Amino acid sequence: MKYRKLGRSGLKVSEIGLGSWLTFGTATAEETAQACIHKAYEQGINFFDTANAYNNGAAEQVMGSALKAYTRSSYVLATKLFFPMGAGPNDRGLSRKHIMEQCDASLKRLGTDYIDLYQCHRYDNETPIEETLRALDDLTAQGKILYAGVSEWTAGQIADAASIGKNLNLRPLISNQPIYNMFERYIEKENVIQQCEWEGMGQVVFSPLAQGVLTGKYKPGQAIPQDSRAANDKTNGVINSYLREDVLACAAKLEELAAELGASLSQFALAWVLRQTNVSSAIIGSSRPSQIEENIKAIDLVLTDDVLARTENILMEINGFAPMR
Helix, strand or coil, rough: CCCEEEECCCCCCCCEEEECCCCECCCHHHHHHHHHHHHHCCCCCEEEEECCHHHHHHHHHHHHHHHHCCCCCCEEEEECCCCCCCCCCCCEEECCCHHHHHHHHHHHHCCCEEEEEEEECCCCCCCCHHHHHHHHHHHHHHCEEEEEEEECCCCHHHHHHHHHHHHHHCCCCCEECCCCCCCCCHHHCCCHHHHHHHHHEEEEECCCHHHHHHHCCCCCCCCCCCCCHHCCCCCCHHHHHHHHHHHHHHHHHHHHHHHHCCHHHHHHHHHHHHCCEEEEEEEECCHHHHHHHHHHHHHHHHCCCHHHHHHHHCCCCCCCCCCCE
């Protein structure tokens, strides 16, 4: 495994991380989920990402239970908050009340004394950003979290947060977690990467394999495999946006290019994401340990300028793909 610093912080995370969205506590049985976590750790993955809202806390419980087998200092544990965790008016968002209460709840579910990276799952237009940043800073001072970050914030929101944090002499945010893959590239076009570089923040991107479309399992003109995520009613709501004939045809051409490099499509897609130096980790999901073994080989795949240019030519064939934000 290879490791990169998360932004300008001293924290090092594996180039491939393991996430739990749409899998742990939902589509993947706990025994299999734990096997995936153990395989990831054995392969050198040290960055594990979850969120309180993933299956209403079940994903945190599964991940925390599996990671108890290892020395706490040997891995980086990340979770998030923002989305509703109850029916009450204060059971959502980024208010001080919700942040403090949900941090304690996540610590309990994870079975740990501290969270390495605590992330704001979305931007909260109803809470002053000063309130959010002060709450995160207080949690850091209390030792409940070590670092703070955000997820799917715009470049402007990130810039505002950084400016306010500096004026208040608060500890800086170190990460942003956006969706990023060959089909969804808004962080390039909307200056999110550039803004994060200015502010010393790194990207820990999710869905680098486009919900499995960039693994080659879905073929244009063919039926959806019955053992796939797209065939599961609990998880197919997100992937359906990718199941267009033009997208699948593009993926097929990318798979041919990957084969020329002696790589699988998933390895090629992950290497493409990691070509960005501001990307600290690409977070994969997994329903089988074997998927992890295959995907981590991406860290050794070098993409030349010629290959990147050919990739761009293939991707230009897709029109009007809207980012899933």
